[in-house]
Amino acid sequence: MHFTPAVAALCIGALSKVAHATSSQNCCTALEATALKSQVAYPNSAAYKESIGSYWAENVQLEPTCVLQPRTAKEVSLAVSTLVAADGGSCKFAVRGGGHTTWAGASNIADGVTIDLSLMDTTTYDEKAGIASILPGARWGSVYKTLAKYDVTVPGGRSGVVGVAGFLLGGGNTFHTSRVGFACDNVENYEVVLADGTIIEANRDSHADLFKALKGGSGNFGIVTKYDMKVIEGDKLWGGLVTYDNSTSLKHLEAGHEFINNLEKDHDASWIGMWEYLSVTDQNMIANALEYTTPVAYPPIFDSFTAIANTSSTMRLTNLWNLTEEITQANGYRDVFVTATFVNNLDVMKKTVDIHNRMIEEARGSTKGDDYTMFTMIQPWPKLFTDHSIEKGGNMLGLDRFDENLFQVLIDYSWKNEADDALFNRLANGALEELVNYSKSIGADNEFIYLNYANNNQDPLSSYGSENVEYIRSIAKKYDQTGVFQTQVPGGFKISAVGQ
Numbered sequence: 185m186h187f188t189p190a191v192a193a194l195c196i197g198a199l200s201k202v203a204h205a206t207s208s209q210n211c212c213t214a215l216e217a218t219a220l221k222s223q224v225a226y227p228n229s230a231a232y233k234e235s236i237g238s239y240w241a242e243n244v245q246l247e248p249t250c251v252l253q254p255r256t257a258k259e260v261s262l263a264v265s266t267l268v269a270a271d272g273g274s275c276k277f278a279v280r281g282g283g284h285t286t287w288a289g290a291s292n293i294a295d296g297v298t299i300d301l302s303l304m305d306t307t308t309y310d311e312k313a314g315i316a317s318i319l320p321g322a323r324w325g326s327v328y329k330t331l332a333k334y335d336v337t338v339p340g341g342r343s344g345v346v347g348v349a350g351f352l353l354g355g356g357n358t359f360h361t362s363r364v365g366f367a368c369d370n371v372e373n374y375e376v377v378l379a380d381g382t383i384i385e386a387n388r389d390s391h392a393d394l395f396k397a398l399k400g401g402s403g404n405f406g407i408v409t410k411y412d413m414k415v416i417e418g419d420k421l422w423g424g425l426v427t428y429d430n431s432t433s434l435k436h437l438e439a440g441h442e443f444i445n446n447l448e449k450d451h452d453a454s455w456i457g458m459w460e461y462l463s464v465t466d467q468n469m470i471a472n473a474l475e476y477t478t479p480v481a482y483p484p485i486f487d488s489f490t491a492i493a494n495t496s497s498t499m500r501l502t503n504l505w506n507l508t509e510e511i512t513q514a515n516g517y518r519d520v521f522v523t524a525t526f527v528n529n530l531d532v533m534k535k536t537v538d539i540h541n542r543m544i545e546e547a548r549g550s551t552k553g554d555d556y557t558m559f560t561m562i563q564p565w566p567k568l569f570t571d572h573s574i575e576k577g578g579n580m581l582g583l584d585r586f587d588e589n590l591f592q593v594l595i596d597y598s599w600k601n602e603a604d605d606a607l608f609n610r611l612a613n614g615a616l617e618e619l620v621n622y623s624k625s626i627g628a629d630n631e632f633i634y635l636n637y638a639n640n641n642q643d644p645l646s647s648y649g650s651e652n653v654e655y656i657r658s659i660a661k662k663y664d665q666t667g668v669f670q671t672q673v674p675g676g677f678k679i680s681a682v683g684q
């Protein structure tokens with residue numbers, strides 16, 4: 185666009201926008217002046233369009249000035265060094281793993297450079313060591329598929345499409361959490377590119393403080409370029425999706441409440457309770473993801489669920505790859521996730537579903553678009569998860585402060601029409617607030633907020649407890665003295681945004 189100075193001076197908004205865009209262009213130009221030249225993509229290229237289009241939620245598909253797609257840790261290091269030095273230190277950049285965060289700006293940036301790790305997506309297996317080395321651009325489906333050849337697996341995403349990188353940095357709830365703790369508890373080594381461009385290994389013997397901080401501390405320290413995970417022998421399981429009429433709701437809540445307390449006795453089981461409304465069919469239904477991580481059908485721990493009359497079932501003996509290809513949620517929608525954790529209390533569960541039903545009624549009368557889904561998910565968060573974390577050296581989540589079995593609620597709404605953004609955000613945030621208020625009124629609240637499901641108006645890092653907040657702060661400061669990952673990389677949950 186060309187402006188004569190007189191015209192430009194009249195439209196200050198446009199002028200400042202142009203000036204800003206020019207400065208991010210300097211950052212892209214700096215990358216082009218290095219050996220990374222062929223990896224820089226601009227808006228008119230196929231690589232750029234594919235990268236932006238592959239963010240799971242449509243509302244996070246921002247348009248950076250350029251996308252950089254490095255192929256190796258060395259290239260990530262060169263990118264970081266270049267962006268830290270370029271344009272007087274004013275370059276802003278984002279780090280993208282699988283791009284599954286639902287709020288805009290977590291792993292993408294409108295005016296800056298997005299480092300998209302998608303090309304670094306392979307998994308290799310060292311049979312002798314029992315270690316899978318997973319690159320940060322991988323999706324869990326490809327990890328499971330590779331490892332299935334060896335009849336081993338790793339605890340990871342329960343949907344094959346989810347990205348590895350952010351998932352492991354935020355904790356990671358898996359079908360195996362009752363057996364082995366969170367996914368992050370099973371990482372034995374991280375390869376990390378620091379703000380000064382050095383590439384280090386963080387494990388129990390080397391940079392052990394950073395090793396621990398990465399288990400829940402998210403993108404506050406550097407860019408992880410490889411995760412070495414301890415494998416689980418055997419990837420066969422009994423699992424699938426079972427659907428039910430929503431008239432059976434109370435039976436599921438009673439079964440779920442009891443199941444959470446029973447997990448102590450059987451560490452192979454897992455359950456995700458999904459209350460789902462689909463506008464396209466106008467159906468309000470319930471679906472359970474029931475998984476038993478050894479190949480045994482109908483284990484007794486599921487008896488109270490299998491006693492409930494179902495409308496369909498895909499329960500089968502299969503492997504983790506096959507199962508996680510089935511459990512997907514459509515991409516290409518606008519999405520909001522918002523979450524909270526509660527004491528395992530039946531009244532809070534009932535309230536969860538009451539509010540869910542009421543929000544559906546509110547949406548029905550008010551949407552501009554006619555294609556949307558409203559999910560409310562209930563997931564166990566029992567104390568035994570944390571017992572495993574402690575056995576393995578601990579993480580940042582701070583769950584060891586609690587000695588009760590908990591459950592977690594994820595409110596997950598998806599819609600097509602941008603004109604409904606305000607409505608669904610209001611409904612999701614309002615539903616959560618009402619539920620949290622209710623839980624407080626009966627003393628069944630819990631302050632933990634799971635980072636991987638948190639909305640940008642939530643503060644998951646604070647919910648780790650003040651001791652862990654200070655620990656993360658000190659490790660971020662130690663490994664990134666100039667605060668590159670706080671200021672030049674603004675996306676994600678940042679420790680500098682947490683109050684002292």
Ligand SMILES: Cc1cc2nc3c(=O)[nH]c(=O)nc-3n(C[C@H](O)[C@H](O)[C@H](O)COP(=O)(O)OP(=O)(O)OC[C@H]3O[C@@H](n4cnc5c(N)ncnc54)[C@H](O)[C@@H]3O)c2cc1C
Nearest residue numbers: 281282283284285291342347349350351357403408636676
């Ligand atoms: C369909 C679906 C299913 C899900 N299933 C589960 C589940 O079963 N269990 C569960 O616990 N969670 C689940 N989640 C939540 C999931 O854990 C988070 O969305 C997580 O952030 C995904 O990681 P990502 O790499 O795709 O995200 P991204 O959006 O790419 O990254 C998340 C954050 O991490 C930072 N980051 C990414 N890569 C790196 C890196 N290499 N180094 C440093 N920082 C980095 C980003 O900058 C960003 O701030 C699911 C989400 C969806 C949408």
Ligand SMILES: *[C@@H]1O[C@H](CO)[C@@H](O)[C@H](O)[C@H]1NC(C)=O
Nearest residue numbers: 430431432433468537541544
């Ligand atoms: C089932 O769905 C209907 C329609 O949304 C709702 O009015 C009703 O309360 C639901 N029933 C239960 C038991 O949740």
Ligand SMILES: *[C@@H]1O[C@H](CO)[C@@H](O)[C@H](O)[C@H]1NC(C)=O
Nearest residue numbers: 426489490491493494497499
């Ligand atoms: C689903 O219902 C069928 C038919 O009643 C029953 O045989 C089956 O065991 C049920 N499956 C589950 C997982 O509950």
Ligand SMILES: *[C@@H]1O[C@H](CO)[C@@H](O)[C@H](O)[C@H]1NC(C)=O
Nearest residue numbers: 500502505506507508509510
């Ligand atoms: C999973 O297994 C079923 C049954 O064998 C098969 O029909 C389906 O195609 C498999 N899915 C994948 C992704 O392999």
Ligand SMILES: *[C@@H]1O[C@H](CO)[C@@H](O)[C@H](O)[C@H]1NC(C)=O
Nearest residue numbers: 614615616617618619620621
């Ligand atoms: C929750 O409680 C707060 C504090 O009492 C109150 O301001 C807010 O309106 C309540 N929100 C809802 C949705 O009930």
